[in-house]
Amino acid sequence: MCGIVAIHGKPDEALAHEMLGRLSHRGPDGQGVLRIGDTILGHARLAILDVPGGAQPMTNERGDLAVAFNGEIYNHSLLRRALESRHVFKTRSDTETLIHLYEEEGEDMLARLDGMFAFVLAGPNSLLLARDPLGIKPLYYGRKGNSFIVASELKAFPPMNKLHVLPGGCWLRAGGTPQPFALPFPPQPPVVNVSLSEALPEIRRRLEEAVVKRLMGDVPVGVYLSGGLDSSLVAAFMRPHTVELHSFTAGVEGAPDLEAAREMARYLDTTHHELIYTEDEMKAALPEIISHLESFDAPLVRSAIPMHFISKLASQHVKVVLTGEGADELFAGYEYLSGLGGGARLREEQVRIIERLQDTNLQRADHITMAHGIEARVPFLDQGACPRTSLPVKSARRLD
Numbered sequence: 001m002c003g004i005v006a007i008h009g010k011p012d013e014a015l016a017h018e019m020l021g022r023l024s025h026r027g028p029d030g031q032g033v034l035r036i037g038d039t040i041l042g043h044a045r046l047a048i049l050d051v052p053g054g055a056q057p058m059t060n061e062r063g064d065l066a067v068a069f070n071g072e073i074y075n076h077s078l079l080r081r082a083l084e085s086r087h088v089f090k091t092r093s094d095t096e097t098l099i100h101l102y103e104e105e106g107e108d109m110l111a112r113l114d115g116m117f118a119f120v121l122a123g124p125n126s127l128l129l130a131r132d133p134l135g136i137k138p139l140y141y142g143r144k145g146n147s148f149i150v151a152s153e154l155k156a157f158p159p160m161n162k163l164h165v166l167p168g169g170c171w172l173r174a175g176g177t178p179q180p181f182a183l184p185f186p187p188q189p190p191v192v193n194v195s196l197s198e199a200l201p202e203i204r205r206r207l208e209e210a211v212v213k214r215l216m217g218d219v220p221v222g223v224y225l226s227g228g229l230d231s232s233l234v235a236a237f238m239r240p241h242t243v244e245l246h247s248f249t250a251g252v253e254g255a256p257d258l259e260a261a262r263e264m265a266r267y268l269d270t271t272h273h274e275l276i277y278t279e280d281e282m283k284a285a286l287p288e289i290i291s292h293l294e295s296f297d298a299p300l301v302r303s304a305i306p307m308h309f310i311s312k313l314a315s316q317h318v319k320v321v322l323t324g325e326g327a328d329e330l331f332a333g334y335e336y337l338s339g340l341g342g343g344a345r346l347r348e349e350q351v352r353i354i355e356r357l358q359d360t361n362l363q364r365a366d367h368i369t370m371a372h373g374i375e376a377r378v379p380f381l382d383q384g385a386c387p388r389t390s391l392p393v394k395s396a397r398r399l400d
Contacts, residue, residue, distance in 0.1 A: 002027045002056070003370075004068040004139075006150040008174045009128040011035055016042040019149075019156040025292075026070075026152060030375040032057055036066045037124030037127055040140040043068040046373060048319055050219045054093035064124060065399060067102075070152055071093045071117035071137045073378070076385075079112065102399075107171055110181040114213075116377070118166075120150055123399030127174040133182040134381055135168025135358025138366055144312035148174040153293050153367065168358045184383070185351055210382035211237040213323055222246035222318035224310055225270070227260025230324030230333075234379060238322065239268045239319040246317050250275040250310035273315040285309075292371035293364060300364055307368045315372040325365050326381035328342050329354045341350055357381075 003023030007016055016033050020042045022030070027044025034041050034057040043056035045233035049072075059066045073079070076094035079101055083089075087100040094115075101109045102121060107128070121128040129150060131139050141150045142163040151157055170178040194202075211234055215221050223235045225247040239245050247270040249261035258274065265272035282305055289308045290301060314321050328334050329350060340346045362378070369376040 002046050002068075002070045003119055003152045003156070004043040004070050004118070004150070005152070005156060006039060006068065006122065006148075008039045008122070008148040008150075010146040011038060011040040012147065014042055015158065015269040016040045019151055019158075020044050022156045023152055026370045030055060034059070034066055036064075036122045038119045038121040039066075041066055041068045041120060041122055046319065046370075048072070048219050048375060049094060050092040051218050053091040054095060056090060056095060058091075058093070058095050058099060060099050063173055065099060065103065065121065067095060067099045067121050069098060069117065069118055069119040070139075071115055071119070071132065072214075072216065072375075073098060073113050073115040073117065074216055075112075076318075089277065107179075107181065108374035110171060118152065120301045121399060126399045128171060129166055129174075130171040130181075131168050133184050133383060134354070135141060136362050136366070136381065138358075138363065138379060139166045140164065141166060141172070155291070157192060165359075166256050168355075184355055206382070207233065207379065208237045210379035211322065212241055213382075214377040214379050215241055216338055217320055219319040220246065220317065220318040221322065222248060222314055223270075223322045224307075224314070224324070225249050225261045225264060225272070226257045226324075227262075228257070228262045228324075230327035230380065232264045234322050234324060235264065235268055235270065237379075239270070241254075244313075247272045248310050248314045248317075248321070249273075250277065250306055250313055252279070273317060275309050277309045281309075288371075289368070289393060292367050294367060295358075295363065300360060303361070304364050304368050307364060308371070311369045311372040311374060315374050318374065320375045320377060321369065322377050322379060323365060324380060325361050325376075325378040326354070326357065329357065330380055356382075 003026030005016055005019040013033060020031050023044045027046050029047040030045045032055055041057040045056060046278050057068045073094040079095045083100045089096055095221040110130055117132045118137035118139035119130055129139060134240045139150055140154055140163050144160050156342045166172055167178055169182040170180050172178045223238055225231045225235050235247060248267050249258060251258050253276050285308055289304050293304050340349055365376045
């Protein structure tokens with residue numbers, strides 16, 4: 001997890017450093033700036049995979065292609081094995097796999113990536129942006145004079161007339177318009193005739209697989225544990241695969257989640273950490289929370305408060321946490337969804353709220369955890385590489 005910036009057309013290294021300074025919370029482990037042709041790339045790094053060797057921006061062997069990457073590619077080892085006979089790898093990072101895969105496949109590679117990502121690829125004369133299908137990782141862009149500017153957060157930009165968010169599942173060439181490469185869901189849902197007793201083992205298998213792949217990294221991984229069903233399931237699937245599992249909870253004195261989390265932590269034998277905050281502390285933290293959230297949406301701000309305090313606590317112990325984002329949307333956990341019955345009406349609403357997550361709960365999870373220099377991973381929203389929901393790539397070509 002990191003912060004990225006790019007300035008294309010009229011490279012301005014001083015501006016790139018200034019923008020990176022506003023994203024230093026996203027990358028406390030180092031910063032790098034690189035010029036390639038008409039582009040300046042900047043990267044603030046949170047070191048998770050190949051800690052000593054994965055610094056960015058990163059170039060290919062010839063130095064004519066560079067990338068600034070934010071996120072994780074969970075199937076990078078599999079993709080790398082197919083590339084090693086044709087490329088010289090200098091690191092163990094998923095970033096290097098990404099850049100070599102692009103050299104061979106151009107934008108067609110995007111549907112093969114299993115993970116959460118936002119990245120900027122630069123060639124001598126052009127620039128490419130891309131974002132994962134659900135928009136788990138943020139990416140914004142705009143134009144100022146002759147410069148096309150990109151960053152992970154709105155606060156990084158200089159004063160500009162208009163900014164855009166790159167939609168999830170899209171790529172964009174500088175000066176062009178977003179082009180979709182994947183949909184979060186198939187346009188027509190497959191017809192599946194299975195009983196509940198048949199479905200449950202498959203749901204369990206897929207969720208455990210989604211959790212285990214998100215343990216990837218060279219740093220400690222923890223879990224946000226409220227004691228509710230979603231976070232408890234994630235923690236339970238993590239526990240057999242960790243020597244020591246750090247769990248975290250936060251709340252006001254007497255909150256039921258505190259005791260529920262303690263009980264689950266005892267049951268799973270986690271190393272449990274707890275933070276109790278007051279109403280005065282919440283009020284004092286609000287300006288900082290809103291600044292990092294980059295939204296005044298009242299429900300989003302309200303839910304960002306406990307995440308702020310639990311992230312502050314977790315940052316003292318781990319660099320990666322797994323969270324339960326997406327479970328209520330996916331399994332109809334919100335009370336109002338129960339009034340929609342089943343079938344097409346319920347599915348339509350679930351699709352709508354899941355597609356909106358990039359502007360709601362996923363924005364909160366990314367911005368608030370990154371404010372404290374930690375990475376949030378969301379196993380309930382696992383899609384794998386998405387060939388079934390991929391779209392034909394229009395005008396796909398490699399950067400020049």
